[in-house]
Amino acid sequence: MNRRARTAALTAATAVALSVAIAAPALAAAPAGASGGHEATRRAMRAAVADGVPGATLTVRQGHGTWAGTAGVGNMDTGKPRSVRDHYRVGSITKTFVATVVLQLEAEGRLSLDDTVEHWLPGAVRGNGHDGGRITVRQLLNHTSGVFDYLEDPDFQQTYMTPDGFMKHRFDEAAPEDMLAVAMRNRPYFEPGASFAYSNTNYLLAARVIEKATGNDYGEEIDRRIIAPLHLTSTSVPTTRVTLPRPSSRGYSKLSRETTGPTYDVTELNARMAYGSGQMVSSSADLTRFYSALLGGRLLPTEQLKKMKTTVPSSREGSRYGLGLVDRKLGCGVHVWGHDGGIYGSISDAVTTGNGRHSLAVNFNGDWSGSTDAIVEAEFCGDGVSGPA
Numbered sequence: 001m002n003r004r005a006r007t008a009a010l011t012a013a014t015a016v017a018l019s020v021a022i023a024a025p026a027l028a029a030a031p032a033g034a035s036g037g038h039e040a041t042r043r044a045m046r047a048a049v050a051d052g053v054p055g056a057t058l059t060v061r062q063g064h065g066t067w068a069g070t071a072g073v074g075n076m077d078t079g080k081p082r083s084v085r086d087h088y089r090v091g092s093i094t095k096t097f098v099a100t101v102v103l104q105l106e107a108e109g110r111l112s113l114d115d116t117v118e119h120w121l122p123g124a125v126r127g128n129g130h131d132g133g134r135i136t137v138r139q140l141l142n143h144t145s146g147v148f149d150y151l152e153d154p155d156f157q158q159t160y161m162t163p164d165g166f167m168k169h170r171f172d173e174a175a176p177e178d179m180l181a182v183a184m185r186n187r188p189y190f191e192p193g194a195s196f197a198y199s200n201t202n203y204l205l206a207a208r209v210i211e212k213a214t215g216n217d218y219g220e221e222i223d224r225r226i227i228a229p230l231h232l233t234s235t236s237v238p239t240t241r242v243t244l245p246r247p248s249s250r251g252y253s254k255l256s257r258e259t260t261g262p263t264y265d266v267t268e269l270n271a272r273m274a275y276g277s278g279q280m281v282s283s284s285a286d287l288t289r290f291y292s293a294l295l296g297g298r299l300l301p302t303e304q305l306k307k308m309k310t311t312v313p314s315s316r317e318g319s320r321y322g323l324g325l326v327d328r329k330l331g332c333g334v335h336v337w338g339h340d341g342g343i344y345g346s347i348s349d350a351v352t353t354g355n356g357r358h359s360l361a362v363n364f365n366g367d368w369s370g371s372t373d374a375i376v377e378a379e380f381c382g383d384g385v386s387g388p389a
Helices: 039-050 091-107 137-141 154-160 163-169 176-184 200-214 218-227 271-277 284-295 302-308 372-381
Strands: 027-032 055-062 065-072 263-265 319-321 326-329 335-343 346-353 358-364
Touching: 039 055, 039 065, 039 358, 039 372, 055 284, 055 372, 065 284, 091 137, 091 200, 091 218, 091 271, 091 284, 091 302, 091 335, 091 346, 137 200, 154 163, 176 200, 176 271, 200 218, 200 271, 284 335, 284 346, 284 358, 335 372, 346 372, 358 372
Parallel strands: none
Antiparallel strands: 027 065, 055 065, 055 358, 319 326, 326 335, 335 346, 346 358
């Protein structure tokens, strides 16, 4: 998980320090249409829990079959295991949904990727060197705009990302304009188009562009265009809801960049502050269905999917960034497409092969340790994998 994804942790509640030891990393597997295999993936899940993650839940989709498994616990107090049906906050995986809607609107002729931010959001991106008239919608989606990431603002971090600040502000209902104002009081990272810098502000702005182009909340457009057609029954864009739908596990955090120290229950939170950069809730089964459909050509015309898969160098070794979609080259040479996401108490990863036929989504209910990369490598490069798909 890259640094910016880790700092995408935003608000939460019921922050009670825990001294309970993590339960033994027992693994539960629930085949659903596919049987056997995935031994390397099972081992990687057990290793993640042994490394300190409270629990993990995972779904793999191959062709018409799925396999799902869990490891560790969903509740550190009771020892209740994680469920393969758990709902969880997906953080920056939200960005792929937002980019998909923007590209659908382009296909319908309702906007252009070459439109400026100023065209859609007059006066929104100004100050301290920011100029929305020089930034395109495309540059928002591939993080080449240079716009400052509001999560990196020192005052914002002190207010929302320390234990004391977290306790006080976990239910705040900050408007996107408030977050944008935080970004605008800082200098941009670079001139538009000059480089790459992951910035959550980009997708706050992209969500607002959707709203200007359609007249609807960006979450309503995601629901109408993606969630409902694909029957993603565990996926939603909550507004001010602070609890997770059932079934779900507790989410845990150190409320720190460190991996030591007290562990806090941070399950309840208002994620509206993350807006289009990380607000959504889903499940592993739904995420594999979404990415399989997206890369399989069910959500975008060929031209728009090609644009989405047109990448630029990113700040993460072995990966390139498209339009809300990351191309990762694994150690065995397989390329997978998807996104990861982090928010307090939750680390997620969802990827699929280029044809959408082999997909994986995994979630940890602790945000300080474990490797989703190791699980992805195990599934696509491990035991019984015949080669690139």
